[in-house]
Amino acid sequence: MPDSLSTLIVTRQGDRLHVQLNRPAVRNAIDQAMVDELHRVCAELEAMPRILVLSGSHGVFASGADIAELRERHGADALAGINSGLFARIAALPMPVIAAIDGWALGGGAELAYAADFRIASETARIGNPETSLGIIPAAGALWRLAQLVGEPVAKEIIFAGRILTAAEALAVHLVTEVHGAAQLLDAANALADRIAAQDPLATQLAKKVFHSPLAAHPQIDNEAQAVLFESPAKFERMAAFLSRAKST
Incomplete structure (x- = not known):
């Protein structure tokens, strides 16, 4: 996949991918081309798991779905789950996803951020779901993910x-976990990615998988994941290093 696509700028940095939404003329509105290119990103990260950092460009994360394109869609398009299918795939990526939100994250742009494991924001971030003002609903995850993230009362108000x-306000309701100046936002996202990358990759992948498993799957799925990790070389190496450090202090 080339580093520069028609709607995205992709930068590979060893243990992570940085993907910038890049449709400045329409404030990074999500259209079919962007959906298709984000699916290509997902395919790469499913084949070779790495941390994903998602950001916007030109002071905007994503202003929502492309309204000109959305206006021409009909019932069959809704049933196809164009955006919801993509965001579910992003949420299910093997390694954690960080959304670095600068400026507007509205509608589908907000729902893309909700699909991430972490959301950090610039001081200019504005997050919301104005879909009902356009005669539709936020059907790409907000109607269930947002309540899980911020609670039902705040989700209903949004x-x-x-x-x-x-x-x-997003920090106060824990929708985002950090707020930074716009110029420091990507450095903060990479600092968070560094902390994730310092963990054992297999343990992180299994922790994410188990964390998002249905309640009925626990504790069996926890035990099965732990059984895999108890036999992994990294577990023995990391625990031996821990004991060595403890012994020397």
Whole structure:
């Protein structure tokens, strides 16, 4: 996959991929071309698991779905789950996903961020779901992911009443975990990625898989994942290094 696509800029950095949404003329609105290119990113990360850092460009994360394209869609398009299928795939990537939100993250742009494992924001971030003002619903994850993230009362205020959260408000309800100046946002995202990368990759992948498993699957799925890790070379190496450090202090 080339580093520069028609709607994305992709940068590979060893243990991570940085993907910038890049449709500045329409504030990074998500169209079919962007959906297709993000599927290509997912295919690469499924084949070779790495951390994904998602960001916008030109001071905007993503203003939503491309309204000109969305206006021409009909019932069959809704049933195809164009955006919801993509965001589910992003959420299920083997390694963690970090959304670095600068400026507007609205509608489908917000739902893309909700699919990430981590959301950090710039001071100018504005996050919301104004779909009902356009005669549709946020059907690509907000109607269930958002309540899990911020609780039902706040989620209803955002979805039913059009509330747009500032960065400070998003931090207060734990929708984002960090707020930085715009110029420091990507450095902060990479610092978080560094902390993730310092963990054992297999343990991180299995922890993410088990964390997102249905409640009924526990504790069996926990035990099965732990059984794999108990036999992994990294477990013996990391525990031996820990004991060696402890002994020398």
